[in-house]
Amino acid sequence: MTTAPGAAEATAEQAERWEPVIGLEVHVELSTRTKMFCGCATDFGGAPNTRTCPVCLGQPGSLPVANAGAVEYGIRLGLALGCRIAPDSRFHRKNYFYPDMPKNYQISQYDVPLCVGGGLEVVTGAGRRHVGITRVHMEEDTGKSSHVGSGGRIHGADHSLVDYNRAGIPLLEVVSEPDLRSAEEARAYLTELRAIVRTLGISDAKLEEGSMRCDANVSLRPVGHTVFGTRVEIKNMNSLRSLGRAILYEVVRQRGLLDAGEPVVQETRHWDEDAGRTSPLRRKEEITDYRYFPDPDLVPVMPAPEWVERLRADLPEMPGVTRSRLTEGLGLPAEQAHTLVHAGLAGLLQDAAAAGSGPAEAANWLTNEVLTWCAEHGVDPADAPLTGAALAELVGLVADGTLSARLGRSVLVDALDGRGTPGRIVAARGLRQISDSDRLAAAVDEAIAANPEAAARVREGNPKAVGPLVGAVMRATGGQANPRVVNELLRSRLAAPG
Amino acid sequence: MTAALTRATAVELLAAMGAGEVAAVEVVRAHLERIAATEERLHAFLRVLDEPALAHAADVDRRRAAGEPLGALAGVPLALKDILCTAGVPTTCGSRILEGYRPPYDATVVARLRAADAVVVGKTNLDEFAMGSSTENSAFGPTRNPWDTSRVPGGSSGGSAAAVAAFDAPLGIGTDTGGSIRQPAALCGVVGLKPTYGLVSRYGLVAFASSLDQVGPMARTVTDAALLLGAVAGPDPMDSTSLQEPAPDLLGDLDRGVDGLRVGLVAEEIEDGMAPGVRAGLARAVEALERLGAKVADVRLPHAGYGIAAYYLIAPSEASSNLSRYDGVRYGLRVDGATTEEMTARTRDAGFGDEVKRRVMIGTHALSAGYYDAYYAQAQRVRTLIMRDFAAAYESCDVLLGPTSPGTAFPLGAKIDDPLAMYLNDVYTVPSNLAGAPALSLPAGLDDGGLPVGVQLMAPALGEPTLLRVARALEAELAFDPTPRGARSSEEVRA
Numbered sequence: 006m007t008t009a010p011g012a013a014e015a016t017a018e019q020a021e022r023w024e025p026v027i028g029l030e031v032h033v034e035l036s037t038r039t040k041m042f043c044g045c046a047t048d049f050g051g052a053p054n055t056r057t058c059p060v061c062l063g064q065p066g067s068l069p070v071a072n073a074g075a076v077e078y079g080i081r082l083g084l085a086l087g088c089r090i091a092p093d094s095r096f097h098r099k100n101y102f103y104p105d106m107p108k109n110y111q112i113s114q115y116d117v118p119l120c121v122g123g124g125l126e127v128v129t130g131a132g133r134r135h136v137g138i139t140r141v142h143m144e145e146d147t148g149k150s151s152h153v154g155s156g157g158r159i160h161g162a163d164h165s166l167v168d169y170n171r172a173g174i175p176l177l178e179v180v181s182e183p184d185l186r187s188a189e190e191a192r193a194y195l196t197e198l199r200a201i202v203r204t205l206g207i208s209d210a211k212l213e214e215g216s217m218r219c220d221a222n223v224s225l226r227p228v229g230h231t232v233f234g235t236r237v238e239i240k241n242m243n244s245l246r247s248l249g250r251a252i253l254y255e256v257v258r259q260r261g262l263l264d265a266g267e268p269v270v271q272e273t274r275h276w277d278e279d280a281g282r283t284s285p286l287r288r289k290e291e292i293t294d295y296r297y298f299p300d301p302d303l304v305p306v307m308p309a310p311e312w313v314e315r316l317r318a319d320l321p322e323m324p325g326v327t328r329s330r331l332t333e334g335l336g337l338p339a340e341q342a343h344t345l346v347h348a349g350l351a352g353l354l355q356d357a358a359a360a361g362s363g364p365a366e367a368a369n370w371l372t373n374e375v376l377t378w379c380a381e382h383g384v385d386p387a388d389a390p391l392t393g394a395a396l397a398e399l400v401g402l403v404a405d406g407t408l409s410a411r412l413g414r415s416v417l418v419d420a421l422d423g424r425g426t427p428g429r430i431v432a433a434r435g436l437r438q439i440s441d442s443d444r445l446a447a448a449v450d451e452a453i454a455a456n457p458e459a460a461a462r463v464r465e466g467n468p469k470a471v472g473p474l475v476g477a478v479m480r481a482t483g484g485q486a487n488p489r490v491v492n493e494l495l496r497s498r499l500a501a502p503g
Numbered sequence: 504m505t506a507a508l509t510r511a512t513a514v515e516l517l518a519a520m521g522a523g524e525v526a527a528v529e530v531v532r533a534h535l536e537r538i539a540a541t542e543e544r545l546h547a548f549l550r551v552l553d554e555p556a557l558a559h560a561a562d563v564d565r566r567r568a569a570g571e572p573l574g575a576l577a578g579v580p581l582a583l584k585d586i587l588c589t590a591g592v593p594t595t596c597g598s599r600i601l602e603g604y605r606p607p608y609d610a611t612v613v614a615r616l617r618a619a620d621a622v623v624v625g626k627t628n629l630d631e632f633a634m635g636s637s638t639e640n641s642a643f644g645p646t647r648n649p650w651d652t653s654r655v656p657g658g659s660s661g662g663s664a665a666a667v668a669a670f671d672a673p674l675g676i677g678t679d680t681g682g683s684i685r686q687p688a689a690l691c692g693v694v695g696l697k698p699t700y701g702l703v704s705r706y707g708l709v710a711f712a713s714s715l716d717q718v719g720p721m722a723r724t725v726t727d728a729a730l731l732l733g734a735v736a737g738p739d740p741m742d743s744t745s746l747q748e749p750a751p752d753l754l755g756d757l758d759r760g761v762d763g764l765r766v767g768l769v770a771e772e773i774e775d776g777m778a779p780g781v782r783a784g785l786a787r788a789v790e791a792l793e794r795l796g797a798k799v800a801d802v803r804l805p806h807a808g809y810g811i812a813a814y815y816l817i818a819p820s821e822a823s824s825n826l827s828r829y830d831g832v833r834y835g836l837r838v839d840g841a842t843t844e845e846m847t848a849r850t851r852d853a854g855f856g857d858e859v860k861r862r863v864m865i866g867t868h869a870l871s872a873g874y875y876d877a878y879y880a881q882a883q884r885v886r887t888l889i890m891r892d893f894a895a896a897y898e899s900c901d902v903l904l905g906p907t908s909p910g911t912a913f914p915l916g917a918k919i920d921d922p923l924a925m926y927l928n929d930v931y932t933v934p935s936n937l938a939g940a941p942a943l944s945l946p947a948g949l950d951d952g953g954l955p956v957g958v959q960l961m962a963p964a965l966g967e968p969t970l971l972r973v974a975r976a977l978e979a980e981l982a983f984d985p986t987p988r989g990a991r992s993s994e995e996v997r998a
Binding site: 059062063064065066067068069070071098100102104107108109110160165167293294296297298301302303304 | 587588594596601604606607608610705706707708709710712713714740741742743744820821823824827828830832833834842843844847867870871872875879
């Protein structure tokens with residue numbers, strides 16, 4: 006096999022010869038109360054094989070009954086993506102042997118899926134692109150195998166354990182058209198789809214936890230051509246980052262082959278996050294003929310048109326609309342609106358604005374401090390422990406000069422840590438910004454005395470040297486000194502002798 | 504007394520128990536003794552449930568004494584085909600691959616039988632996974648025909664048919680995918696009814712071919728069969744394909760007669776490979792119906808002849824998928840191997856019999872990419888044509904009449920090495936499965952060899968009340984004696 010060069014090594018010239026063509030298949034695990042075809046609970050955390058029954062264990066004689074709630078979720082996603090809802094869709098059996106699949110067939114949809122023909126908009130540095138949605142279909146999840154003694158793969162394992170708690174959990178598979186042209190667009194697509202799914206409240210859509218999973222089909226073709234090249238399917242990407250890395254790797258790998266005049270083999274490849282490369286799945290892990298046929302145990306799904314229309318009328322505002330409200334309505338920059346919506350912070354921003362905060366200020370606190378805090382604490386920003394009223398209060402305290410920006414950050418962190426509202430934290434910690442020059446004069450003099458070298462450099466006309474002096478004053482005042490006043494005092498004390 | 508109890512019908516037993524003339528325990532014990540006497544010769548049962556049956560009977564007696572409510576079949580012994588799941592009680596489907604398997608749940612039919620207080624005396628033998636027409640495909644040995652123990656009882660519900668014919672139980676539960684209730688009923692001289700698809704829940708019926716499988720009653724009289732069907736029929740939320748509407752009233756019109764009824768005689772079938780004894784039986788049925796005032800006229804089902812070909816693509820296709828769950832991972836037999844694939848292959852090789860393997864391979868092939876349209880999809884189109892044939896026939900007829908099986912009971916081993924000859928047993932029965940419509944086999948006398956002959960009545964979907972009414976009238980007119988009395992039947996079996 007040709008060793009693929011690192012993504013960064015690709016030359017601009019190479020990049021221009023080949024156009025990547027990318028389509029994504031995304032599985033969304035639905036947060037219905039019960040499984041797709043039985044009454045078992047879908048909640049996580051049960052001891053292995055405790056969320057099971059004869060149906061999801063595929064016991065002889067058991068029969069599936071479709072979960073109307075899962076059908077409803079599927080229709081809502083289809084409607085949100087602008088799909089046509091099939092008046093009469095079918096369940097098929099996808100036949101293949103695998104130990105974590107209780108029946109050795111998966112109930113899925115095949116030639117007549119629940120939703121067909123929608124699309125969504127993605128925005129990247131390269132601009133705006135409409136990505137077609139081929140279909141959204143329903144299926145059941147498999148169980149989960151743990152292979153012991155083989156680095157996680159079934160081949161070569163000493164033994165394997167299977168937990169069927171996940172078997173039968175409802176999934177929606179969202180298949181895009183091959184409309185994506187870069188790893189960045191693929192990430193943007195997945196981000197947007199995740200935002201839509203979360204807005205609908207049909208899944209927690211966490212890539213890292215597997216409640217949203219993504220396979221990518223990647224091929225290359227000469228720029229300007231319309232015929233597709235040979236496609237490779239990549240599996241096992243469980244974060245936005247790994248999706249981007251895997252596609253980049255694959256694009257570079259295929260480009261290397263094509264430039265060398267070698268063919269791309271149609272195959273399924275496994276992304277290894279640690280090694281940062283894809284490798285072919287062993288033949289036995291790859292199935293060529295699923296022998297699909299209509300599942301005779303299930304009846305066609307025929308949603309009443311009135312029901313579909315009611316679901317359409319009840320759809321929440323979609324992220325695209327929310328974004329335009331943030332940009333056009335509240336005057337935020339597009340990128341920031343994007344960040345807020347995808348982080349699930351748009352609601353918090355609007356609550357803060359409604360509580361009297363300037364939208365720009367509130368947005369800045371959210372996109373900087375709140376996102377940082379969430380990342381550090383492993384909290385989904387959508388679950389950030391902050392109310393719009395608290396954020397508005399903080400913005401007010403900084404705007405009226407009670408708090409410096411720096412103190413504001415400290416208070417916000419305390420608020421996120423659960424120490425109360427900003428007002429209470431300020432009172433409890435005795436935090437008030439000191440703007441009175443008389444109260445700051447002594448600290449300024451001490452800072453100059455303690456840092457003669459810095460003071461000398463400032464006197465010599467190097468204004469940047471003032472930093473350590475300001476820092477010393479801030480430390481001496483517990484961060485409460487008004488930085489603007491401190492700067493003015495230092496400048497007047499250290500003015501070059503006339 | 505004991506002999507009288509085993510010779511009684513379910514209706515008679517219910518009356519006697521209701522009047523306090525006999526206890527359920529006595530009834531059940533008499534049948535268990537009868538089973539003990541006949542079983543060595545017949546092997547109708549894979550498992551006799553002596554103790555649970557007697558305990559259930561004692562409970563029925565206790566509740567009757569206490570004036571508590573009882574089910575519609577309280578205390579009546581019943582033979583249950585071992586393809587319906589019984590919680591905690593081994594359910595083998597006649598297969599090594601499920602030897603020792605104890606389901607964690609009851610089939611809906613089993614739960615309803617329990618609610619009706621029918622007493623399951625044992626689980627009956629069958630062709631492995633209901634695939635066969637002679638019960639010779641059971642992994643646990645064949646069942647023999649009570650009328651002649653050198654002959655097969657038919658299949659796949661041969662165990663239930665033999666048990667009912669041998670007076671082991673007045674009632675039997677069978678399943679019918681392509682004739683598996685009706686053909687053994689015909690060969691054993693009992694009544695067997697394959698209901699409208701969806702009338703009886705399939706939940707807990709171990710699947711052979713899901714779009715064709717139906718559970719139905721077997722009995723020595725039409726009224727008993729109607730009573731049993733009434734106890735198990737009706738909507739089930741656990742089965743998406745069960746019909747939503749309540750089951751029709753099966754007993755109300757039973758004795759209304761057939762005067763003026765239009766009967767279609769399935770004409771072209773008479774010409775085709777039918778044994779003389781079967782032809783004579785059919786003629787007796789026609790004459791009887793005409794005597795009773797029915798109008799009999801020939802009808803044609805132009806596509807029925809393609810039924811066998813379509814059936815033997817659809818049923819194996821569904822079976823190949825339904826049976827893939829037997830892989831050694833979760834339950835039943837496991838033969839270890841170095842890899843999962845090897846374990847699964849070895850388990851299936853050791854656990855399945857030849858006929859099951861043959862059908863799994865046929866079905867796997869028929870569903871394969873590139874063959875699906877030519878085989879499975881084409882067979883489904885034939886199915887549609889057969890449904891249209893029936894619809895056209897019912898424009899001028901109320902019921903259809905024809906043979907159940909081309910011949911009477913054949914010797915053990917006669918067809919076991921010739922699958923095609925065996926498959927042709929189903930030629931008259933599969934069209935009703937493909938159409939999802941009800942059909943009933945009724946004894947119509949004996950052939951020259953003293954073996955029972957069955958005739959088949961067919962009706963449109965949910966036509967069970969008409970079907971049973973015609974069968975009841977015909978039964979009374981033909982006055983068939985269900986006592987096995989063939990040359991080779993033993994003294995014990997003769998009762």
